[in-house]
Structures are given as structure tokens and as C-alpha cells.
Amino acid sequence: MPEPDDRSQLQFRRWTDPAILAVAAAAVASGIGQFGVVAALGSVAKAFGHAAPSGSIAAQAGLSGTQLGAGLAVIRLASLGGLPLAGLADRYGRRRMILVMLTVGLALTAVTAAAPGYWWFVGVFALGRPLLSATNALTQITAGEETGAPDRAKAVALVSAGYGVGAGITAILHSLFVKTLGFRGLLALAVVPLVLVQLLRPVVVESQRYQVSTNEPERPLPVFGVVGERLGRFWILIAVTFLISVITGPANTFVFLFAQSFVHLSGVATALMVVGAGVGGLAGLLTGRYMADRVGRRATAAVGMIGLAAWGVVAYSGGRTALVLGYILGVFAGSVLAPAVGALVNELFRTDVRASVAGWVVAAGVLGAVTGLLAFGAVADVGNRFGYSAAVVFLPAALGAGLFFLLPESRGLEPEDLTGTTGRHRPATRSRRSRRG
Numbered sequence: 001m002p003e004p005d006d007r008s009q010l011q012f013r014r015w016t017d018p019a020i021l022a023v024a025a026a027a028v029a030s031g032i033g034q035f036g037v038v039a040a041l042g043s044v045a046k047a048f049g050h051a052a053p054s055g056s057i058a059a060q061a062g063l064s065g066t067q068l069g070a071g072l073a074v075i076r077l078a079s080l081g082g083l084p085l086a087g088l089a090d091r092y093g094r095r096r097m098i099l100v101m102l103t104v105g106l107a108l109t110a111v112t113a114a115a116p117g118y119w120w121f122v123g124v125f126a127l128g129r130p131l132l133s134a135t136n137a138l139t140q141i142t143a144g145e146e147t148g149a150p151d152r153a154k155a156v157a158l159v160s161a162g163y164g165v166g167a168g169i170t171a172i173l174h175s176l177f178v179k180t181l182g183f184r185g186l187l188a189l190a191v192v193p194l195v196l197v198q199l200l201r202p203v204v205v206e207s208q209r210y211q212v213s214t215n216e217p218e219r220p221l222p223v224f225g226v227v228g229e230r231l232g233r234f235w236i237l238i239a240v241t242f243l244i245s246v247i248t249g250p251a252n253t254f255v256f257l258f259a260q261s262f263v264h265l266s267g268v269a270t271a272l273m274v275v276g277a278g279v280g281g282l283a284g285l286l287t288g289r290y291m292a293d294r295v296g297r298r299a300t301a302a303v304g305m306i307g308l309a310a311w312g313v314v315a316y317s318g319g320r321t322a323l324v325l326g327y328i329l330g331v332f333a334g335s336v337l338a339p340a341v342g343a344l345v346n347e348l349f350r351t352d353v354r355a356s357v358a359g360w361v362v363a364a365g366v367l368g369a370v371t372g373l374l375a376f377g378a379v380a381d382v383g384n385r386f387g388y389s390a391a392v393v394f395l396p397a398a399l400g401a402g403l404f405f406l407l408p409e410s411r412g413l414e415p416e417d418l419t420g421t422t423g424r425h426r427p428a429t430r431s432r433r434s435r436r437g
Contacts, residue, residue: 020143023098023159023204026098026197027140028169031136031169032167033193070374071122076366078130082131082362084359085131093210095205097355099197101132103198107190109125139159140342141207141345141355141358144343149412153339157335157338158285160335160338160342164331174186175271176267233349237357238360242368242371244341246375246394247393247394250377251394254376265323280331281334285338288337292340292343293411297411298344298405301404303401304334307333309398313394314326315330315390345357345361347414347415377389
């Protein structure tokens with residue numbers, strides 16, 4: 001007697017289901033923890049800076065572009081730890097790893113507030129970074145696994161929006177209360193989501209697809225050698241993730257430093273810029289979700305990636321208007337990109353290796369961001385111009401958008417349709433439409 005199709009055991013959730021909202025809330029907490037170093041970078045540089053020749057980046061920011069880029073690169077490199085941590089979710093479950101990593105990561109972020117110097121700040125913050133990076137990846141995996149094809153891009157967009165809300169809260173608080181909180185007060189506020197996370201425990205559920213995959217008689221070790229015959233699509237996804245992060249690493253990380261120390265945008269104006277970016281991000285997620293479901297994952301992701309690079313160059317080209325316009329539209333473009341890429345990660349690989357693949361995606365993003373940060377800082381030091389640095393780093397990376405079209409199109413399909421198996425060994429039936437729970 002043939003074994004049943006695993007999908008017969010699944011009751012897919014709507015993207016508005018409380019379980020999906022709970023992982024979106026976890027993404028909010030992750031965004032608050034991770035974005036603290038970005039929002040407070042200008043204050044950190046001035047607090048730990050030193051005297052420098054007039055006219056240099058160090059004179060304006062407090063630390064040189066190379067020091068800033070190197071410190072941020074260390075923090076980004078620490079996120080490589082997210083690779084094995086995310087992979088462990090293929091062995092121990094999504095729910096357990098999300099709750100444990102989020103709790104420890106936020107606690108370490110709060111401890112960073114007591115750092116006595118710049119490199120102490122970098123080191124302590126770097127300890128919590130991989131935990132929060134892996135958490136963010138797993139929230140998207142959980143949202144994708146719990147939903148069917150009609151709701152998957154919506155659920156991934158919701159989780160991406162959650163991360164953006166958390167990042168925006170941190171940026172707004174720093175912009176409005178920088179003199180009151182400083183960077184130490186801002187990072188200490190991580191205790192608030194740390195407490196709230198404990199309230200999420202009863203609502204965060206284990207992925208049904210993961211529970212089905214645990215019935216397999218043979219299960220792979222997490223992370224290493226897990227993608228088997230899907231290596232082609234795996235390496236394409238890794239390459240395009242690397243190039244996206246070459247853009248987003250410096251584009252997102254230096255923007256508040258640039259606003260505070262170079263164009264001298266006021267705290268209120270910076271907060272309004274962040275609010276505008278929040279509106280732009282929401283519009284981008286809605287646009288990206290619609291395009292991913294109507295036009296396709298690949299074309300949507302490619303358009304978003306090109307927009308990221310173009311508007312990033314505009315943001316750093318000089319002047320307050322260019323900064324505000326470039327930042328808001330850059331967030332819009334990145335938000336168009338997010339649902340499509342998140343859906344592809346969920347749909348191109350088997351359930352028993354999906355979290356490990358997400359870990360590799362985190363690692364590729366880390367290496368891309370580090371490459372971008374180091375290149376951006378070094379070029380900026382040579383010419384003392386962020387605009388020139390943005391053009392040199394962002395525009396060549398944007399050429400990688402064409403790689404998306406080497407991946408299979410997954411619009412309207414379940415992961416089982418694209419992987420050819422429902423578990424590790426059993427064949428999947430073709431083209432069954434999602435059922436909604």
C-alpha cells in the first residue's frame with residue numbers, strides 16, 4: 001500500500017492567523033535588537049571617537065571610515081554564527097530555536113549598553129548578532145511553512161514588515177531622544193522586547209511541515225551537505241544574496257551616521273524620514289507581495305534589487321533632499337524584494353533542510369555585507385565622499401539581478417511540487433492546490 005502524500009496531513013493557515021502574527025511579533029523584537037547599532041552609530045562614533053585632521057571623515061563622524069567599516073564588519077561577520085544556529089532548527093524544531101535565540105540575543109544586546117569602549121561595544125554586540133540573525137531567518141521559514149501558495153508571499157511580507165517595524169522603532173527613538181537616551185539608553189531598552197517575548201511562548205507554534213518531516217526514518221545532520229541534488233539553485237541563491245547584501249550592508253548601516261554627521265539632519269527630521277520610510281516600506285511590501293503572486297518571484301526580486309542600488313546611490317549623493325528621497329525609495333525597493341526572496345527560500349528546498357538553507361543564506365548575506373562595508377569605508381576614506389563610494393560599490397553589485405532568472409519560477413506552487421519529494425525519500429504528487437485551514 002503506498003504511503004500518503006505528506007500534504008494530506010497539513011492544514012494551512014491564513015497569513016492573518018494568530019500563529020503567523022506571533023512569529024511576526026518575534027521579528028519585531030529581532031529588528032529592535034539588531035538595528036540598535038545602526039541607529040546609534042553616529043552617537044557611538046562620537047562617544048568613542050578621537051581628534052582627527054579637519055575635513056576628514058573622522059573629524060566629522062568621530063571615527064574614520066575604515067574604523068567604522070571594520071567594526072561593523074566584525075559585527076556582521078559574527079552573524080556567520082547564524083548558519084549553524086539556523087541549521088539546528090532542522091533537528092530541534094523552529095519554535096524552540098526561535099524562542100531561545102531571541103531571548104539570549106536580546107539579553108546580550110542590553111548588556112552592550114555598558115560597553116566601556118568602541119571595540120568592547122563591537123565585541124559584545126557581536127555576541128548577540130548571530131542569534132538575532134538566525135531568529136529573523138527562522139521566522140520567515142515558519143511563516144512560509146505554515147501557509148499555502150496563496151498566502152505564502154503575504155505571510156513572508158508580514159514577517160518582513162515586523163522586522164522593519166522593530167528597526168523603525170529603534171531609529172525613531174534614537175532620533176527623537178538621542179540627547180536623553182544616548183546609545184547606551186537605546187540599547188538598554190532591549191529589555192522591553194525581552195520581557196514581551198516571554199508572552200509569545202504560548203502563541204508561537206511548531207511548523208506543521210517540520211512535524212511531518214520528523215517522521216522520516218533518516219534525517220540529515222543540519223547545515224552541512226544538506227541540499228543534495230539541488231546544489232545548482234542553492235549556489236545561485238547564495239550568489240544573489242551575497243550581491244544584495246553588498247548593497248544593503250553599507251546602504252542601511254551608514255545612513256544614520258550620514259544624516260547626523262554629514263548632512264546634519266535634525267533629530268525630528270530624521271524621525272520623520274524614518275516614518276516616511278515606514279510608509280514606503282509598507283507600500284513596498286504590498287507591491288512586492290502583489291507582484292510576487294501575479295508577475296512572479298524572479299522578476300519581482302530582480303526589480304527590487306536594481307531599485308535598491310539606484311536609490312542607495314541617490315541617498316548618498318549629497319544634500320538632505322537626496323538623502324530623504326533615496327532612503328525612503330530605497331526602503332520601498334528593498335521591501336518589494338523581500339516577499340519574493342523569502343518565498344523562494346521557502347519554495348525551492350525540502351522541509352528537512354530548509355532551515356539549514358536559510359542559515360546558508362544568512363551566511364551569504366553576512367559575507368556580502370562585510371564586503372560592502374569594507375569596500376564602502378575604504379573608498380569613502382580615499383575621496384572623503386560617500387556618494388562616490390556608493391556608486392562604486394552598489395552599481396556593479398546590481399548586475400547580479402539577472403541571476404534570479406536562473407532559478408525556477410515558484411509562483412502558485414507548493415514546495416513539494418518543486419523539490420520532487422514531500423519528505424526525504426518519498427515522491428510527491430504534482431500540482432495540488434493549497435487548502436486553507
